Amino acid sequence: MKKVAIIFLFLLLFPLMSYCEIFEDRLKNGLKIIIVEDHSSPVATFQVWYKAGSIDEPEGKSGISHLLEHLMFRGSKRFPNNVFSKIIQSHGGVDNAFTTKDYTVYFQKIAPSNLSICMDLESDRMANLLLKKEDFELEKKIVLEERRQRYEDDPESLILEEVIGIAFKSHPYRRPVIGWTEDIESITFEDVKNYYKQFYCPNNAFIIVGGDIKKEEILKKIKEKFEKIPSCENKIENKILYETKQYGERRIILKRQTYLPMLVMAYKVPAYPNKDSIALEILSSILGEGKSSRLYRKLVNEKSLAVDVGTSNSPLSRDGFLFFVIISIKDKEKIHDVEKLVKEEIERLKTELPSEMEIEKAKNQVEASFLFSQDSVFGYSLILGKFEILDNWKLINQYREDINTLTIQDIQNAAKKYLKEENLTVGVLLPK
Amino acid sequence: MKKFFTLISFLIFLIFTMKYNSVGATTMEFKNINLKNGAKIKYLYRCNIPIVYISVLISASPLDETKPSQAYLTAHMLTHGTKNRSARQIEDEIDFLAISIEKKVTYDFTILTLAATKRHLREATDLFFDILQNPTFPEEEFTKEVSILKKSIKQMEEDPSYIALKEFLKTLYGDHPYGRPIEGLSETVEKLKREDLEEFYHTYYKPNNMIFSIVGDINEKELKEIKEKFLDNWEGKALDRKITPPEFTLRNKPIEIKIRRDDLTQSTIVIGFEGISRKNPDFYAFTVMNYILGGGGLTSRLAKSIREEKGLAYSIYSTFTSYLFPGAFYIEVKTKAENTKKVVKLITEEIEKIYKQEVTEEELREAKSFLIGSLPLRVDTLKKISEFIPLLDFYELGDDYFTKYKNYIDKIDSKEILNIAEKFLTKNYILVIIGPE
Known part of the structure; x- marks a missing residue:
């Protein structure tokens, strides 16, 4: 149903x-x-x-x-x-x-x-x-x-x-x-x-x-x-792109002059037209986009551990890129607590299905972003260009269809498949 | 990015015309509606996309504050609880309906902008007018916001551009509200009480102190419904603002402030003077002068001299802020620390040049062509229109301002530019440098 x-x-x-x-x-x-x-x-x-x-x-x-x-x-x-x-x-x-x-x-x-x-x-x-x-x-x-x-x-x-x-x-x-x-x-x-x-x-x-x-x-x-400009003599060959297998979580700690510590968690994910990339868009919305998102509620409102929370996914890439969770943290002593809470929320996505309300919210947001992007012909042209870079601007229609047919199970499967340790790199920015 | 976007002064303060003589010429024919309670509405119907923007400009800003951060936090706390909704309910609705409510506080006014799809317009307006008319500023939410604001300001205070501008404005304006950051100061934000916000709200957030704009796919019947439901019966009157102009102190010699930051590789340099108010007739000559000196992106004199010919910086620009009272004029640049003196010298040479010699005919012609020709770009989206048209009333520019703008710019000649430069740029400058030893 x-x-x-x-x-x-x-x-x-x-x-x-x-x-x-x-x-x-x-x-x-x-x-x-x-x-x-x-x-x-x-x-x-x-x-x-x-x-x-x-x-x-x-x-x-x-x-x-x-x-x-x-x-x-x-x-x-x-x-x-x-x-x-x-x-x-x-x-x-x-x-x-x-x-x-x-x-x-x-x-x-x-x-x-x-x-x-x-x-x-x-x-x-x-x-x-x-x-x-x-x-x-x-x-x-x-x-x-x-x-x-x-x-x-x-x-x-x-x-x-x-x-x-x-x-x-x-x-x-x-x-x-x-x-x-x-x-x-x-x-x-x-x-x-x-x-x-x-x-x-x-x-x-x-x-x-x-x-x-x-x-x-x-x-x-x-x-x-x-039309008079000649084509390139040597056809540009598409490079074979690959990433070697990752065996465990990677971590970088950077100490610089800053006031708020920052936690960055980045999971390797696929790009569109892989349908999982769209499921990850919905996951990004559920987890960290807006003040009603799960991570914002947990870390900013309930626990008062963070100043701001954000997530992002870039499905319109020529190859799979990264799903980011980025958090500005109030106190450097609490970084581990924050990371643990984020990981708990991510695990919850794998064991409990998101609510219908959350899915409808995510899709309202997709609809609105399509509409508002057309307020500016410049901005809309940029979106079409991103699809054309992948193959053809008409993919924008397929993208909409793919969202239409996305199921709650697809969304949970994407969380299980990609949001795991073997895809994760953690960055911690600490005040020097 | 090839260019650090430097046409800042236009983006913020330029006033636009919509009379447009080219293919597909259009005019912006908005309607004015004045309500009995003193509120004004500027309405423009555009149905090409099913979206709507509603902005409200409120004459309330740091100029009216009894304590720093008061205007900023009042606006930001509007979405943290009303008589009908808790903070969490408001956040849920905003995200679920995929609407946005932006709150901007400037040195002269506050402006809130609702963006909604037509499909969710009814729910969106219910929410928007609820936060505007019934905020409760709950204690618990207030405490959290103050804590977040304090941390955020502390973080901004690590940013060399933020520090440089803050020091410059403090030196220029002293204790006047234009001399402190709009969001307030980390050392004073905790002195604020929730009652301060409540008082600020009840004093200034009144219909006679508001100019609305309603733009987009909303027909007259829908407009009437909004007006009747939310605005016609809204009572209350704000008293006249008691705002005072800044008093500038005469400087007998240039002021130089250096703040050491050994963690940086570049120096951030801000150098500037007193500027002009928005209602000053010299505004247009100042606009053209600024474009030629440093406001015109990579084509400006400063960008040519420091970036394009010598490769000493990635970003360099000049800008000016014009408010109800005189704003500031300043130049900002970032350069490798060892080049600091060289860059300051080049800037002062360019300043001297513009007040000693008339600009060339070519410079003048190109500046005017840009300023006049680029006007439609400044209002090329519904959002920009919605946030712009209330300013026509606020700064008393008049609805015919759009058609007059071309003449305002066209009549400027090189002598006027020289006079303006002499008047404003010959004073002793204030220089702030943030960087390593």
Whole structure:
């Protein structure tokens, strides 16, 4: 009966989840175009996604994807001398980029009438990036400053970097996106040039354009600007990714100047389209999302041991990543008590089925997050892009169907299968 | 991220137009409803997604406090118990209905924003108006929140940016409320009593002190129901605010404050001056000047000089805060400790340059193009609209402000920018450095 109830509820919720029209096309050089027509606001976003993240980096060169991202702003053949942002801003737009473990995205938010400027800039830097030695040296310095600011001087980020670093033994996910200092220093100008040549090609990228636009008009312009760019000569081979077996719990203790101790528990979990990844989404909601979640109730309200509790899962990854439980603890003497309580709550998930109320709550949250993400065409385009990185943006529909058919038993099975010692890495941040 | 996001001043204080001349031009035609009890409603119907935002701006802030943390904790304790619901029941409902109730306290006002799906709108509004109208501030919950707040402030006090800004504002404003963090101070938070919150609430959380915005998939009939059920019969009147402007002390020489933190690899540098109030006519010239100097992301003079040309920092920006009373203008940068002096010198050179020489025509043109052209981006979601439109009334900008903004920026010339820079940036600066020896 429970299964029937959940499916029924979701059929009610999900038939009308997308409130804008989405089209796709592929150019002759392999570049895929996704167009999101959303006329609710007179703005547009242009995003170029490259399937090149830290997962793709050669051994010893961690941070090269991110360093190249910085260099992409320094100039291309038609637009030399660091003028990208200047051009976009002087047309009333904003631009930026970000690198993740799985991909790198360049984006603009701009008036729809100025989209052709984005196309000019993005097509030129896809085909003709001007890599200059002096820019390379400057950006390396800037990235090292970024690393100091975001990691070395920030203990909470550093403990996460350390946990990820030991959770994986052989898998490239162990490497930080920004790169280790020694690796950043060892990257050569030639390395960056080769990396650009290997990964920044139309058949390893896709474009998402969203906003108050007309698809025919946009597609025609994109073809004019991008179709001439040649595909990569050597087809990019998918690396064989694997992680060696873990035999027991791993642990890192970091002592830094901080006031609140922090406990990080990270379990290795699968990525979508493995259905267990969705069951883990529901588990994350039950355990640690919101003030009515089990861990928040137990640790913040009942026991007054913690200041805050959170859980997170990243199903939209190119390979299985980590399910995190993160807790800011009031008193360093109580860290073991907190860890014990978290483990007890996790065991309870394996022996008792979650209540129907908890499942319905989790699903209400999924529904709301789908709807609210569409308040911003930029944000919605990012979600579509994450599915496209996995295979195809249309997976978003399958994702909804998969949630529809999820049972309470699936949720419990996922807890049993993944939330166990042999998948666990614990990080403890202690005040020095 | 390539860029540390530095267009901060726009994100916070820029005022936007919705008149928009391009493909798919739209205008934001909201309705104003003034209630007998003094509450105002700004209503905008948008049905493209079945979601609704309701914001309420309350004229209550640290400016009205008798003790630090009073405004902050009053807002945050609203969801910790009402005459009808316990704290746990409220949390259960918020999570179950997948709604959110955000509480933001600024130096001038408090704003609460409810976000709900249309499907759960009725339950969500019941809850939202219950926490707004019937909070009870239970003792046990209050004690827990104070304990959590104290620990959280202590944790924030480990963050060099937090410390640097806190020291800068304290030096600039002295004992004025603008001179202390909105959430209060770790050393005073425990002096607060639950009765202080109750008193603050009963003094300021009155309908005549509130501006509502209701935005999204909610039709006029539904709006009327909300108005009749929750607002029309709500009685009570807040007295006029008794708020006092800050008194700035003349500095005969620059003030330099250094706080040693040997655990850090970088120095965090904050350098700044007195700024302007939101109602000051110089606001627009100041906006353009700030964009050119350090508010314009990687294209600003400071970013070019310190980051792009020399690689001395990842993040550098200038920003200004404009409130009912004059805010602050400051620059923040983080750099490897050994470069601290060099970076301070480069900043002071750029400050000097902008008050000694007129900005170029190209700089002026580009700044104006950005400021005018990017306006629709500042209100491109229902949430941004909902949180923005109450400010039109609060800062007395007028509903036609949207159409006027272009002219306000367009008319600025390089002489005005020079005058503004001379007026505000030639004083002796306050410099705070947090970092290793």
